[in-house]
Amino acid sequence: MRYVEEFRDPKAAKALLSAIGRVADQIGAKKARPVHIMEVCGGHTHAIFRYGLDKLVHEGIEFIHGPGCPVCVLPMSRVDDCVTIAEREGVIFTTFGDAMRVPGTRKSLLQAKADGADIRMVYSPLDALELARRNPEREVVFFGLGFETTTPSTALSIQQAAREVLTNFSVFCNHITVPEPIRALLDDPHMVLDGFVGPGHVSMVIGVHAYDFIARDYGKPIVVAGFEPIDLLQSVLMVLEQIRDGRAEVENQYARVVPEHGNPVSLAAIADVYERRPRFAWRGLGEIDASGLRIREKYLAFDAEEKFGIGYAASPDDEPEGCACSAVMTGRIKPTACPQFGLGCKPETPLGALMVSSEGACAAYWTYGGARVLPRVTPEVAAQ
Template sequence: MKFIDEFRDHARARQILEHITTLVARLAEQRGGPVRIMEVCGGHTHAIFHYGLEAMLPPELELIHGPGCPVCVLPMGRVDDCVAIAERPEVILATFGDAIRVPGSRKSLIQAKADGADVRIVYSPTDALALARKHPDREVVFFGLGFETTIPSTALTIAQAAREGVDNFSVFCNHITIIPTLKAILDNPDHRLDGFLGPGHVSMIIGTDPYRFIAEHYGCPVVVSGFEPLDILQSLLMVVRQLHDGRAEVENQYQRLVTSDGNLTALEAFHQVYEPRENCEWRGLGSIAESGVQIKAAYGAYDAERKFAVPNQQVADPDSCRCGDVLTGNLKPWQCELFGKRCTPDQPRGALMVSSEGACAAYYQYGGGNVDSPNHSTSQAES
């Protein structure tokens, strides 16, 4: 498939869906329950809702919307730390746009901006470095977010700042990694997952080899998937076929962009600048060992946590917020009592309603904001 229309071909989608339906029916009958597959990546979650794929799948196939949206798993305490930095009079806080409305315990970054903090939206860490060059009398702090997909670009920017001697630039590092997180999910004795759609963007960096432990030690199939409708449907079929055949392997549906060993240049930059954190807090998931990274001492001058005093306190989400239950597959977005009522994209109470890759925001947008039923409105894929 070379052209975009081929990735959205209705006839081919129906053929794949027929195969999925047949195999899933057999598996559900054998198991006495549904087949549960987690799509790890928030980009997949968004695409699934955008194209109405979940509504097209057989009811015996249950999709679990995983933790692969970095904005969604940003803990409230880290938002508070970032706001504290932004409120310093000497600071220009540069951030990606999807992080500006994530609620903290006091306020979000956009509320801090309304109160007078100099918060600016940028499209890359190099934009933040350019701000530091332009404003040598100010401290420019970049709010570093994302999985392995964005870690190399931040690392390369830090290394560039060091080479140029731009000493008024630093990064508030909140980068996280996917492999320890998947292991923590699988080590939870309550997990009921049968397989995974592996994240496409992250896998472009790390490759497919790091997922082997999931198949070898936990007996769960993994298929790394692209993001178009037929990518996702084909990947689901590949997972279901493995389950039907009694196999547990790592397969690569996204071969046009993903290799087994990943992007070695990006990985080199990653390891040059960063090292694992002993523990990292995730919103809704708690503390996961070595699931985040921190800036190495050699680049400590560019670490905002070393340059500025931050509260660094853990803050629990409100009891009414059920983001953690949604992330772990114990609750669907529409089953949360806040969904679509006291929690909307305009006034989010939980992080999953902020980012377009969050399950709650995606369902609210593409499910018509229906707060009472899991049925989707007519989607692009069905029209």
């Protein structure tokens, strides 16, 4: 199959691993400390563990798992708002399936559904639009969640609802952006990073120049990558070559899919429908400036926050006691060192942000055998 088999070729992988080893030796990886490379996207994290790349690369390379899972970083207070809306009489609340189990302070959407709320899983906001057409006597709310990858489809659905004057349709907007949390992580004094493997799907929408600040302002290389093993190995090699050569650039390994300037239709829809929130809270990371989107005034009729009187209120870091998601996302510990990993926090009963979604780092460790026993840290150390 084109664009799949050639990116899983064992001979090509072996050649890339040899090249990675040579360049890692040239830059002295592991002599003082490992080279820390963050894969921003949760899909990359799972690919790394699925194919065992963490075990195959040079011992002087350490992957740091970024906050690239929008379900994982959703704060509990916003889940509480979802439940509040869903439990209103006459409401059909629609959501992607991976958001159903995200715990709030009272309950998850799955628990609210079990308690009688009309909550339905959909594959796209277009499904929610169709429900609104078929149920004019009901209020249909779509839970708009995700990075720039899913933001355009929600924007286009709002535009369509406006054209049809579907007054019983609205969106509870929790769309977030990728560049801002990267900047926040780079500003974190605890963070030690040497380069990035950039997200592929997000970059299909926003292009590669959104990451220029990483190289320009912080002197770190970033390579936008695909999701097959050859993609990731080639991207790691490109990052290492930049470090060896003393360069800091934005490179595009995933050029077969990612255009330099992104998708103009998607970007136009985003610009038309959304504006930046001054601040938005990320579970495990706290509030980050201008990292969330809200619906513009011209489309307020389709804003569930406006329709149901749910104002955005900044919430403190509300991780359950003992969870160390923030420490994992900033590279201070590995998931298996969290006090709750595999004990109170498992995929079927997630507590922490990174175990909730199938793309979370903790879920990757659990699923693909990355659960090598590491010393557990105390909650006090995890919070430092």
